Amino acid sequence: MERVVEFGGGEEGDATGDRLVGVLNRPGDNDVVYRRPAALLFNAGIVHRIGPHRLNVKLARALAAKGVASLRFDISGLGDSAPAPAGAHYETQALEDIVAAADVLEADGARAGFIAIGMCSGADNAYRAALADPRFVGLTLLDPYAYGTxxxxxxxxxxxxxxxxxxxxxxxxxxxxxxxxxxxxxxxxxxxxEATDAAPEADNGRVYPPLADFGRDLQALTTRDVKILIRYTTYVEEFLTDPSHFRDAFGAFDFAGNLDVDVDRRADHTYVRLAAQQRLFSRISSWYDACWPEGVAAPEMGARAANEGEAPASNAAPNTAKGVAIEGLRRAGVRPGS
Amino acid sequence: MPAFHFGSSEAPLFGYYHPAEARAGLRPAVLICGPIGEEGARAHRMLRVLADRLAAKGAPTLRFDYRGAGDSAGACDELTLSTMGADVIAAHDELMDMSRASRALWIGLRLGASAAVRAAQRVPRGPAGVILWDPVIDGAVYLKELSSAQAAMPLPDDPDAKAPASADDPEEAMGFRLSPALRAELRAMSNADLKRKPTRRAMILAGAATPEIASLHEAMTDLEMPVDERHDTEGAAWNSDDAMNAYYVPSRTIDDLVQAVEGWR
Known part of the structure; x- marks a missing residue:
């Protein structure tokens, strides 16, 4: 069952009201559905929350058919969501919005953590959110940063x-x-x-971090037991055309067996063809089942945080999760409000 | 809340309501009937801007997704011209209920215009007027355009992808499945469908005075309906990936539409 949600109004008593718009898909009773991680889907570039070719809707419903809940939503200023307050930095705001969306799912009963599924700039936002918020246990990154070798x-x-x-x-x-x-x-x-050994410095305004930074961040996540599926397409074929090229580039890092890399050379960047879309949905589905098998309750968020020596988010004071996120941003080198 | 679901609980439609700002009720309510598929994605931002502008001028405005599109229920291949028409009527009823307005105008863009003008023929208490913005006039031509647009994309070879049986009758285009029912309706779609006066008055907003626009104008005039035809220099500039990625909004066209609604008699 899908329902429209509006959220992200800031602190309690904030007169500005909820500015973010999303659709929550919870395919059953929350005691059952939320035994496995719930998915967050959001904008790829500036396409509104349904995603290129309605991919987010199709994917959310494919996940729902497996009993997986999701929330797809527009980041501030995109789609149907209102702009952020003046002066907010886009990347920081996007992170706060993703954390706010996770809060919505948690308030709905989600207890086994979240996965973020992002394409292109959405992948950049997804991995930064996972770095910042320990409630994230999985990531699907579609055409994230790529580096030549x-x-x-x-x-x-x-x-x-x-x-x-x-x-x-x-x-x-x-x-x-x-x-x-x-x-x-x-x-x-x-x-x-022509030379392709240098990483692209900018891709439609998307600035690539140095390879070492991206590798360090992925390593930090996988060390935290965050499961990551990276899927590249022909969009990055000047930099890599085979998963082994990724392993060459990131050979200095240990991803603890938690990182899968695919290259679908029959797919374009936004998966125009229905056949490519179907392969994508099947792959995400099989990856999800491998990471969080059906019928097996995933560890609850509080237990995970306790095991990692951090206070459980669910027992924390209001907005603590957001506080954790912002602290994470600082660790990640992103200046809130800059 | 402005974003909501409406219609049947089994197959709800997504809507976004823009309530009129100060002194509401003086203007007609406006229902925006957007395009489908890739054009729907490209038009999303400018239709939101249009709706905001109309609401600011006192015209309560509803945007919505057809079944099988956007955030409404249904898979893409459940969308047909007939279901689009039924959804336009359901959205109209919702708008009249929410706004308490005494009359409504429909603004249809591309295939949304085609669905709206056909739906208007079927509603006893329908819109006070329709604005047909860059309407799809010949469904068979539209199918060919969709097919050509996908063929022009530099897509990698994909053995899994089904080769189109015919460029005139694509089973998929620009990331969306086109059902056999929709394609059949499009192949049969022409101005000959306009058999009853759909509304009291109409406006056609098109990029240029093409023979197709002239034929639509004539078909509507034959139904003894006054038609105001305007040409828009910004044309279909919004209808490209580059325009979408640049967050382009055709501001003069939006101004023209807002003025048309303000002055609607």
Whole structure:
């Protein structure tokens, strides 16, 4: 059953009212549903909360069919959610919004933690939220930051050089364009050997952290027993085309067996084709079941926090979870309100 | 709360109500009937801005998702032109109930305009007027456009993807499944569907004076309905991924629409 929720109004007594809009999907009694982690889904780029091609709705309902609850919502200023107060920094605000959404699920009865599923900039927000808030026990990151390696660069150059289709298109461009007869072919040769060892510094305004920082953060999460599924597409094929390239890049880090990396080279960045969407849903479903098997109650949030030496969020004073999150932001190097 | 579900409890529709600000009730209520599929995603922000602007001028406004679209119940392949029409009527009833307005205008964009004008023919106490913004006029042409748009995308080869049986009749387009029922309705959709006067007065807002727009204008005039045809220089600039990613809103078009509602008689 789905219901609309509005939340994120700030402190109790705050006259500004709830500004965030979402849809909570709880497919059954909360004593049953919330024995496993609930999912949070939010904006990819500036597409509103339903996601590109309605992916978030489709995924939320696929999870519901497995008995998994979810909340999909718009971050402040996107979709149907009102803008944040003036001066709020986007990244910090996004984190506060994700934490507020987790609070909604917790108030609804969620007790086995949360997973965040984010695409592109949504993946960036997802992993930062998990770093900041110990209630997160899982992450699905779709086309998160990617980093090239010499081996990946050679593999991609070889692939381009042996792609007959590319050469045919280049020759076609040359013959059809009336330009110097070698221009199209030269362009392909150049593309085939261009350097890709540096990480992209910006991707549509998305700033990549240094590889070491991303690796350190993923290691911190997996050490905390956060399960992570990373799934790349052709969007990052200039940097990696195979899971082994990721392992090369992050060889210095120990992810404690909690990190799975896929590369779906038949999928584009936003999964336009229905077949690619179906593969994505199946993969997330199987990953979820492997991490939190059906019929097995996942550890409750309070127990997890106690095991980690932290106060259980559910026993804490109001807004403590948000306080933990903001403290986490500071640890992560994000300045609240900056 | 402004965001809510309405309609049947088995298959609720998502709605977002923008109550009129100061001195409400003087303007007609407005129902916004948006596009579907990728166009629906691209239009989301500008329709929210339009609704906010209308509400600020005293026109209570409702946006909603059709069944099988957005946050409404149903899978994508449950959406048809017929269900869109039924949902327009359900949303109209909800708007009249919420706003207590005595009359309503419908603003339909792209296929939402096509569904709205057809639905208006079926409602005894329907809208006081319809504004058809960049309407889809020929359903078969629309199907081809969807097919071409996907074919133009640089998608990787995918052996799992079903090759389209026909470019004129795509089973999926731009990330959404198009059901056989919807495609059949679209192939059959034309101005010949307009057999009864759908409303007292209409406005067509289009990017240019095309033969298709002229034929729609003529079909509506034949039903003895006054039609105000306007051309919008911003055209369909909103309808691209680049425009969506740039958070583009066609401000002059929005101004024109707000003025049209304010001056509606």
């Amino acid at each position: 010499p081996r990946a660069k050679v593999a991609r150059a070889m692939e381009k050089a042996t792609d007959l289709g590319r050469w045919k298109r280049a020759i076609g461009r040359t013959l059809g364009g009336g330009q110097d007869s070698s221009a199209g072919v030269a362009a392909v040769q150049s593309e085939s050997t």
